[in-house]
Amino acid sequence: MKIVVLNGSPRPKGNTAALIAAFKEGCESSGHQVSVIPVGTMNIGGCRDCEYCHTKGGGTCVQKDDMEKVYPALAEAEMVVLASPVYYFGLTGQLQSAVSRFYAVGAPAAKKWALLLTSGSPDVYPAIEAQYRGILNFIQAKDLGIFEYDGKQVGTEAAFGEVRAFGASL
Numbered sequence: 447m448k449i450v451v452l453n454g455s456p457r458p459k460g461n462t463a464a465l466i467a468a469f470k471e472g473c474e475s476s477g478h479q480v481s482v483i484p485v486g487t488m489n490i491g492g493c494r495d496c497e498y499c500h501t502k503g504g505g506t507c508v509q510k511d512d513m514e515k516v517y518p519a520l521a522e523a524e525m526v527v528l529a530s531p532v533y534y535f536g537l538t539g540q541l542q543s544a545v546s547r548f549y550a551v552g553a554p555a556a557k558k559w560a561l562l563l564t565s566g567s568p569d570v571y572p573a574i575e576a577q578y579r580g581i582l583n584f585i586q587a588k589d590l591g592i593f594e595y596d597g598k599q600v601g602t603e604a605a606f607g608e609v610r611a612f613g614a615s616l
């Protein structure tokens with residue numbers, strides 16, 4: 447299966463990237479194709495609500511930025527993973543901008559989704575979980591797993607092993 451991971455972290459060698467690497471390893475051990483898109487370091491503006499996409503644009507966005515690399519990957523993906531550090535109880539602004547741009551296409555085609563989060567503190571995930579479940583309900587997609595690691599858990603072999611096993615189980 448084709449899996450697209452959107453990494454919202456601006457740190458290419460950060461905690462989220464390390465977690466994604468373990469997940470990817472597990473996926474690949476089971477023959478899946480994983481494409482990690484570092485939206486946290488890309489030039490992606492937030493949706494402007496100009497409605498170009500739903501009028502003249504025919505489902506394409508008026509903004510010509512790095513989202514042009516994300517849309518084709520999303521169109522092919524059978525599974526989408528949102529991966530992000532928690533920033534003030536939410537996704538990073540970078541990932542939120544990319545998510546807001548889903549608006550142009552209505553809904554990514556993938557019906558299988560997962561969420562990977564890293565944070566400094568424990569119990570800081572409810573707002574993101576609510577958004578994630580709202581998106582899945584809206585697009586009629588299925589959650590395959592939510593993985594959350596705070597500052598004490600992130601970077602441990604236990605965490606890596608868990609997401610690696612998850613990837614391998616898909």
Ligand SMILES: Cc1cc2nc3c(=O)[nH]c(=O)nc-3n(C[C@H](O)[C@H](O)[C@H](O)COP(=O)(O)O)c2cc1C
Pocket residue numbers: 455456457459460461462463530531532533534535536564565566567568570600
């Ligand atoms: C701007 C900013 C806001 C953050 N807000 C939170 C927060 O609300 N709760 C929390 O537990 N950790 C918070 N953190 C810590 C990060 O979520 C945590 O260090 C994360 O693992 C960083 O991931 P990365 O290395 O992949 O970038 C914040 C960090 C930054 C830089």
